[in-house]
Each structure stands twice: as structure tokens, then as C-alpha cells.
Amino acid sequence: MTAQLPVPTWLVGCGNMTGAIVDGWRSAGIDLSSAVVVRPSGTPVQGVRTVTNYAQSGNPPAMVLLGFKPQKLDEIAPGLARWVTSKTVVVSILAGVEADSLRDRFPNARAIVRAMPNLPVAIRRGVVGLYSADADESLRGQLGELFTTLGFGMWMADEARLSALGSVAGAGPAYVARFIAALAKAGEDRGLSAEIAQTIAQETVLGTAWLASTTRESMGDIARRVASPNGTTEAGLAVLDHDQVLDQLIGLAIEAAARRGAELAGEARQLADAPRLP
């Protein structure tokens, strides 16, 4: 079975992340002809009909992909919920917003699914975690196929594990980008041009990840193969390994992100608990 978008699919918001997902689907040959982007700016998206309000979107959606910022949820949900029927699957990429909070906003939905993608989905080398408490097997199969066209995809057993995946993979490209920039800066400090330093830093990270992925070698083994005893790399590794300074630094960054995720989840929960106007 080829992966297909449910017909019709509404993409509500199409900025960095949903734009990257659409790029990935387009290059995977997914048929986007029945999809509609709904966004206030009306900024066109290549190959996808773009409108500025739900009334222009056509038939009620079989799937809605929520692609706006978590802070916008309570501005957007009441208007959108009117179009969400018992045939609509709501897929949310909103970081930190839990399935129960989404169910509260979209009580009629056939299923609530959380997806946690990362930016390389645009070139189909992404990571996508999926979670749902109420999707049936056939829907899980359909969505699994759709999202694995974007790279490595997996269903997570619970939301804690989805958050863990998000803190490593969702945010990861930002951390890796900083690491590549730091490696490039060190190259520049040692006399390389900015352009060459950037290229070799990114090719080094890409090549190392590719090597690990194709040979299944552990990172420890790869490091050992580069660092001969008492050699230059070993001297460098001794700095990174001293008091596990690199592990600690990354651990602190991930903890800070997780704290912010918990705050966003708490805000979404509180708003869900607030009394509603009829």
C-alpha cells in the first residue's frame, strides 16, 4: 500500500515545521491535491491549495494537522472544532500539549494523535515519534506509513516517551547545528576560511552519523578508532570527557527544554480546565 493523505486533509498553520513535512511528502510523491493549507497570511505553499479561513476549505476534513504554536491553541481550537467530526483524525505537532488537552478541545474527533517530527523531515531524513491513546490499528498503520515516508518513524508507548523523543530528536537539529558551528569556529580560529571550516565541520558530522548508521558501530567504537593511544584526538577527547563535561552540558540543555515542555503542557491543561462559554 502506498502512503496516502486522508481525503481531505487540512493543514492548519504551515510554517517551519509543517512546511518541512509538506516538502518531505512532496518529494516522497505523496498526492497533495486534496490537501488544503489554512493560515492567516494566505502565504502560498507549492502544490497545495492555500486559504485563509475554514469556510473556504471545502468538505470537512478527514484529517487535520495542527501546525501552529502551542500558545495559539485556545485562539484556534474553538473555531476549528466546529469542523471536526467523528470522521476527523486530529494530528498535533504542538510540542508539550498532551493528548487529553487536545481531546478536550476536539471532543468529537475520531482520534487524537500526537506527532513529534524534526526539521530533516523536509529531506526525508527526519525522525517522527507518534502517540495516540485512541487510534485503531488501521489508522495506526495508515499514519505510520505516511510519517515513515519522512524518515525514521515510530509509535511511542506513552507520552513520557514521546516527550523524551521530542527532547532529543525534535530539538536535536538545533543542538547539532550549534555543535557544527562550534566545530567550524574552531577551524576558523586555526586559520581556515569560514566557508571551508563550515563545509568540513558539517561533512564531518554527516559522515560520522552516516558511518554509524551504515556500520552499526557504537559511538564508543568510532571514537576509539579515531583516537590512537596517546595521540592528538585522545588529548582532545580528554577535555570533552573530563568530569563528563559534554554529557553534563547536553543533559542540562535537555533538562531546560523538558522544563519548558512541562510548562507548556501545564498551561494547556489549565486552559482546558477553565470554564467555557457556551
Ligand SMILES: NC(=O)c1ccc[n+]([C@@H]2O[C@H](COP(=O)([O-])OP(=O)(O)OC[C@H]3O[C@@H](n4cnc5c(N)ncnc54)[C@H](OP(=O)(O)O)[C@@H]3O)[C@@H](O)[C@H]2O)c1
Ligand atoms: N520547528 C521545529 O523544529 C518543531 C519541531 C517539532 C514540533 N514543532 C511544533 O510545530 C509547531 C509549529 O512550529 P513552527 O516552528 O513551524 O512555527 P512557525 O514557523 O511560527 O509557524 C506557525 C504557523 O502557524 C500559523 N498560524 C498562526 N496563527 C494561526 C491561526 N489563527 N490559524 C491557523 N494558523 C495559524 C502561521 O500562519 P502564517 O504563516 O500564515 O502566519 C504559521 O504558518 C509548534 O507547535 C511546535 O511546537 C516544531
